[in-house]
Amino acid sequence: MDNDNFFERVYKVTRLIPYGRVTSYGAIARFLGAARSARMVGWALNNSHDKDVPAHRVVNRNGVLTGKHHFAGTNLMKDLLESEGIVVVENQVKDFNEVFWDPKDNL
DNA sequence: GATTTGACTACTA
DNA sequence: GTAGTAGCCAAAT
Numbered sequence: 064m065d066n067d068n069f070f071e072r073v074y075k076v077t078r079l080i081p082y083g084r085v086t087s088y089g090a091i092a093r094f095l096g097a098a099r100s101a102r103m104v105g106w107a108l109n110n111s112h113d114k115d116v117p118a119h120r121v122v123n124r125n126g127v128l129t130g131k132h133h134f135a136g137t138n139l140m141k142d143l144l145e146s147e148g149i150v151v152v153e154n155q156v157k158d159f160n161e162v163f164w165d166p167k168d169n170l
Numbered sequence: 171g172a173t174t175t176g177a178c179t180a181c182t183a
Numbered sequence: 184g185t186a187g188t189a190g191c192c193a194a195a196t
Binding site: 172173174175176178179180181182183 | 189193
């Protein structure tokens with residue numbers, strides 16, 4: 064099943080992120096019950112290369128695109144976010160609190 | 171099987 | 184408000 068692994072769970076939640084919205088690693092981790100495993104979320108997304116996971120919509124709690132360096136292009140993450148209507152300035156999401164989406168909102 | 175790492179978060183100075 | 188350190192859990196080597 065795709066729900067057996069922690070990774071798959073992260074992918075599923077990340078895929079639930081609506082258009083023009085972003086979330087934080089901690090939010091996803093907490094939603095999965097691994098409140099203190101935010102780093103695991105990042106690691107899971109690292110494996111999401113083969114998955115259809117919008118990892119560019121996941122940022123740290125500060126709204127900073129910490130993982131942009133892991134993307135193919137340096138500005139790929141920023142470009143993707145801006146394409147969704149999200150304003151990104153200096154690798155940081157503007158109005159992060161407004162575009163922030165919590166997985167709990169899906170419940 | 172033990173050690174290191176890693177796209178984080180929270181606390182403390 | 185900024186900077187540095189500690190804690191955390193799970194996978195990779």
